[in-house]
Amino acid sequence: MRNPVRNIRILPLWLNITLILLLLQSGDIFAQSPYKGNAWNKVSQLIPGRIECECYDQGGEGVAYHDSDPVNNGSGKLNPANGSFLNEFRITEGVDISFTKPNEIDNNPFNVVEPQMGRLYVGWTVPGEWINYSVQVKKSGFYSIGLMYTASGDGGIALDLDGKLLTGEMKIPSTRNEKEPIAWRQWHHWNKIDSLTVVELKKGQHLLTLKTVSNGNMNYDFLDFKLVKK
Numbered sequence: 001m002r003n004p005v006r007n008i009r010i011l012p013l014w015l016n017i018t019l020i021l022l023l024l025q026s027g028d029i030f031a032q033s034p035y036k037g038n039a040w041n042k043v044s045q046l047i048p049g050r051i052e053c054e055c056y057d058q059g060g061e062g063v064a065y066h067d068s069d070p071v072n073n074g075s076g077k078l079n080p081a082n083g084s085f086l087n088e089f090r091i092t093e094g095v096d097i098s099f100t101k102p103n104e105i106d107n108n109p110f111n112v113v114e115p116q117m118g119r120l121y122v123g124w125t126v127p128g129e130w131i132n133y134s135v136q137v138k139k140s141g142f143y144s145i146g147l148m149y150t151a152s153g154d155g156g157i158a159l160d161l162d163g164k165l166l167t168g169e170m171k172i173p174s175t176r177n178e179k180e181p182i183a184w185r186q187w188h189h190w191n192k193i194d195s196l197t198v199v200e201l202k203k204g205q206h207l208l209t210l211k212t213v214s215n216g217n218m219n220y221d222f223l224d225f226k227l228v229k230k
């Protein structure tokens with residue numbers, strides 16, 4: 001393959017600058033190395049265990065996550081800023097966060113699996129978005145991956161580990177229910193899948209990336225990593 005840097009020498013300066021900016025954006029020349037993000041509150045989430053989706057890394061857009069708009073559509077917007085922890089959780093960040101609510105919002109008759117109330121989750125998901133989690137794997141082995149979620153149509157997610165594919169696209173079955181009389185509540189039918197897939201993980205510190213691949217319109221509460229085989 002030709003060296004793209006050598007080829008751009010013969011182009012006009014403005015085009016060189018444009019090409020270099022494009023290459024930088026695409027990560028072809030400089031991958032993000034070393035990683036500039038940090039674990040949420042400087043504590044890596046543990047595997048085996050539960051990865052809380054809203055406790056993604058600190059470092060902001062392009063480092064800890066990529067979100068399709070810079071606004072948090074949950075904290076401070078759907079949930080007005082009122083000084084409460086749940087309404088204002090990570091209010092200045094682009095990842096969209098809300099929490100499960102009573103009064104037949106999230107504890108509604110169309111849940112497949114009943115959620116606990118007051119649980120923070122990532123929502124307003126759009127294909128192409130991703131979120132990073134610093135994780136510490138305590139034991140090498142094979143792990144099942146579970147997910148607590150809602151999906152207003154069939155969706156798909158995938159996971160990377162340390163910047164490399166960990167899984168292909170995993171189909172997330174819709175929790176839409178045609179009997180639902182309240183349109184917006186299609187986004188609040190919770191379900192838990194115990195094992196989307198099984199992956200091999202090595203003991204140590206890793207970076208896990210949760211990617212929204214298809215459809216979006218999913219809410220993610222947590223990922224459960226369970227050791228199934230050493």
Ligand SMILES: [Ca+2]
Pocket residue numbers: 067068069070071072073093094095096
């Ligand atoms: Ca957003």
Ligand SMILES: [Ca+2]
Pocket residue numbers: 052053054119120121122220221222
């Ligand atoms: Ca959560």
